[in-house]
Amino acid sequence: MLSSTERDRLKNRNSKDTKSQIRASNDARVKRKLIHWLEEDLDDVNLIIEKLREDQLESIFTDNNVYHLLDIISKIISIRDFKPVLGELGNPEEWKVMGHPEKCRVIDADLLDQLALATGYPGDFKKFVVGDGRGHTQPATEMDIYRMALLAYSLRGLQALYLLGTGNPVVSALLYLPFLHDPRLKDHIQMTEGEMKGIARVAMAVKNTEPKEDR
Secondary structure (H helix, E strand, O other), X not given: OOOHHHHHHHHOOOOOOOOHHHHHHHHHHHHHHHHHHHHHHHHHHHHHHHHOOHHHHOOOOOHHHHHHHHHHHHHHHHHOOOOOEEOXXXXXXXXXXXXXXXXXXXXXXHHHXXXXXXXXXXXXXXXXXXXXXXXXXXXXXXXXXXXXXXXHHHHOOOOOOOOOOOOOHHHHHHHHHHHHOOOOOHHHOOOOHHHHXXXXXXXXXXXHOOOOOOO
């Protein structure tokens, strides 16, 4: 995608020897190419995967492709500031969002257990930070809920380790929704009034929230 010159200038963009005009010009060129890849090339890749048989594609993809693409997705999620939602399904008024660990500075000790549950990772969270980086969480907005719901739909059941763990009430609501819409099953599902309110909040967020488009 990048020419050898563009790649070298990008790698060395912070060098003292790189002139500001050259850096700015190269930045603009690589951004245009990135936008083209996101808006056009990715659609073609998806079309190829959808239309060709799996046995035709099996020899093309490697495990490293999976790791590389997930690394790219992780970086874009951070850039777009997606925040995981924490809370109980039956208490939607108290749902909170948690900041990204690498962007935070102070730990909220009361949420360590929820953090471990949400990520599924029982590691040392003392270096992790929640909320806005000042040691507290923020109320979840409808946009936060909308993003988690669409991400869960897009992953088709694959849990994103950080965002879509078992402690995320949006994921819990999405698991219940298909059953509640099935007349054969909905009368057999026992849920509290609070859980129904949580599911309703997710459903309304998905229906009424417009995706963020900044470009």
